[in-house]
Amino acid sequence: MSPFSTTSDQQERLHFLYRIVESAAALSLDLGYQLAKFKVLSDPAEAPFDGTHMEDVYQEHETQVDPHTGESVNALDGKIVQAVVFPSVLKWGDERGENYEEMKVILKAKVLI
């Protein structure tokens, strides 16, 4: 048997995976060309839920803005995150290469509570 022999299912899995890695690599390169600075981040295990950069993966609890305080509020705030299913994407700076002191959440992390 060749050491490279795999079942068709495994080959399909690898082929699918290869496409994913390829698109992630292209995205990584495109981010590198931007003047703004991007980070793909995951909170550590068992971090408390924070609606400013996390969202429930089941989308059962949405983050809303408190009309009185103007702050983001989520019923899950403070609860322990069991798993970060997909990381958050954060951005510092802008397309002119300025304002690096400002951080913006481009995509919230999907977490399992």
Added chain:
Amino acid sequence: MAFTGAGSEKDQSPISELSATNTNLMSQLEERNAQLSALQATLMRSNSVPPSLDDRSIASRFKQLEQELKDWVIIHFKSTEQRLDLSPELREILISRIPLFDRLLQQPKSRTMVLRAVAGHVIQRAFENGEFVGVGEGLGALERSMGRNGGSCSYQFLSGYKINKAQFQKLSSTNGVLKHSSSSPRPPPRNLKHMSSRLSPSA
């Protein structure tokens, strides 16, 4: 018809001239080809710099990446009949990232989430370390030590990306350890690593 010796000498002269001309033309052709290649390379470099991306399109591409990972996990690992054979590396990821993984893996709904979390973690580490663009852990660590708010980005010094073989192997080994139960034949993980390196264009 017979050819005389003098005639042969006469005939050889134009052949020699043609041969010399041909050599000269071939040389010119090679030179033009080299110039053309250089011009094409310049054009490709100038076109390879992507335009500034807006936040929405970046978010959209990450969402697409998330969806692809989700599809990959659901299509290939959804079946609860599949027995999870955890490699030491995967177990280490699970312990550090999902302390309650044992319990979560037993529930069909959260089981998929655990697998998605592992794939998401590997992808996140690859972005963080710049491994997709060939920036190794050392430079990634240097960049991190310079602070998150630094204006310069090491990726900008790179003119092209190369899929990191080690990273692909890591993801593939994640793929490899999630196998069917012993009723179906399964190759050792090394086989999958060899397979992935064969698939990788950088191999």
